[in-house]
Amino acid sequence: MPAQVITITSGKGGVGKTTAVANLAVALAANGSKVVCIDGDIGLRNLDVILGLENRIVYDIVDIIEGRCRLKQAMIRDKKLPDLYLIPAAQTRDKNAVSANDMNRLAKDLRSECDYLLIDSPAGIERGFKNAIAPADRVLVVTNPEVSAVRDADRVIGILEAEGKGPAALILNRLNPVMVKKNDMLSPDDVLDLLAIELIGIVPEDEGVIVGSNRGTPVASDPKSKAGQAFRNIARRITGEEVPFLDLDHSGGLWDRIQKLAGRK
Amino acid sequence: MSFIDKLLGRKPSADSAKERLQLVLIHDRTDLTSSELESLRDDLIATISRHIEIDVSEMQFGLEHDGRSQRLVADIPIKRVPRRRAKGKSKAR
Numbered sequence A: 001m002p003a004q005v006i007t008i009t010s011g012k013g014g015v016g017k018t019t020a021v022a023n024l025a026v027a028l029a030a031n032g033s034k035v036v037c038i039d040g041d042i043g044l045r046n047l048d049v050i051l052g053l054e055n056r057i058v059y060d061i062v063d064i065i066e067g068r069c070r071l072k073q074a075m076i077r078d079k080k081l082p083d084l085y086l087i088p089a090a091q092t093r094d095k096n097a098v099s100a101n102d103m104n105r106l107a108k109d110l111r112s113e114c115d116y117l118l119i120d121s122p123a124g125i126e127r128g129f130k131n132a133i134a135p136a137d138r139v140l141v142v143t144n145p146e147v148s149a150v151r152d153a154d155r156v157i158g159i160l161e162a163e164g165k166g167p168a169a170l171i172l173n174r175l176n177p178v179m180v181k182k183n184d185m186l187s188p189d190d191v192l193d194l195l196a197i198e199l200i201g202i203v204p205e206d207e208g209v210i211v212g213s214n215r216g217t218p219v220a221s222d223p224k225s226k227a228g229q230a231f232r233n234i235a236r237r238i239t240g241e242e243v244p245f246l247d248l249d250h251s252g253g254l255w256d257r258i259q260k261l262a263g264r265k
Numbered sequence B: 001m002s003f004i005d006k007l008l009g010r011k012p013s014a015d016s017a018k019e020r021l022q023l024v025l026i027h028d029r030t031d032l033t034s035s036e037l038e039s040l041r042d043d044l045i046a047t048i049s050r051h052i053e054i055d056v057s058e059m060q061f062g063l064e065h066d067g068r069s070q071r072l073v074a075d076i077p078i079k080r081v082p083r084r085r086a087k088g089k090s091k092a093r
């Protein structure tokens, strides 16, 4: 079966797109899918360090597009997970070095090479974003439970609908259940009410995410990490598995439900 | 929300966030500012008033959302006095 192309985007910067791509790639590859991820953030390369592959880069996406190397030469294979590959962004070029057509052509060539092609979109709604969504079969929008992130997510969801790339699914990242309980953070229900799109996962705020990025080992590979568990669940939902958001064994109220949604129980 | 907030009767910050976002998103999605909406309302009143008498003070007008689609909702009470008879009376006078 040809690969499914999934783009992760957000509107607002710094909400966790790269973190999500790295963790979903790790979780999918650990479950036996062949995954290629593309860093679409030309000029601000980051996915390589988050995946711990920064020392192995020879060629990048612009080298492929401009014909300086073959596709396979720019695909860096992960050491721990042999089914995981990265195509890094060009660091010394700007986003104008790539067009939407280039992305479509690249994705077409990669479809027969893997099961999932994950594209890490840059922040914003300009050229880099347009390039990243061009070949997408499915788009995941990452947001945080904060006014500016939710507002920007709404803009992006609207653009995706207008471009025929909808409906998008939502990853709510950095949820802090303690703040939600104190009524000082938008709850998952609030955010879903506002954005009115399908939810594919809630990832709690977790220090382990930073520790993992320090080491270049995404938390999805840590069986004890809460955020890692949340990303593994999202990966399973991507493959079509029904993973409950709610543990029905606990007949808790709203608070219990949020804890479970966030993977704290 | 802190004890002090409760003491001062301040609403939880998450509620403010949600209420503010609800308004902002409606305006973002329709690409209408509050003042544009206001002038749309005035135009609507002017147009309708050319045909029938309406009770502007009781009028409801605004944007609502239903999932991801927006709708413009107007509820405009019509004044009781039937126009023709009102005119007739003034003629008779």
Ligand SMILES: Nc1ncnc2c1ncn2[C@@H]1O[C@H](COP(=O)(O)OP(=O)(O)OP(=O)(O)O)[C@@H](O)[C@H]1O
Residues within 6 Å of the ligand: A010, A012, A013, A014, A015, A016, A017, A018, A019, A020, A041, A121, A122, A123, A173, A174, A175, A203, A204, A205, A206, A207, A209, A210, A213, A227
């Ligand atoms: N669930 C989480 N818990 C704690 N920290 C997180 C979580 N998710 C992301 N972070 C941190 O937030 C920061 C931004 O994350 P990331 O780089 O993935 O965002 P981004 O959306 O890709 O940013 P950009 O728009 O710049 O590309 C990083 O320092 C990351 O470690």
Ligand SMILES: [Mg+2]
Residues within 6 Å of the ligand: A017, A018, A019, A041, A046, A120, A121, A122
């Ligand atoms: Mg990023």
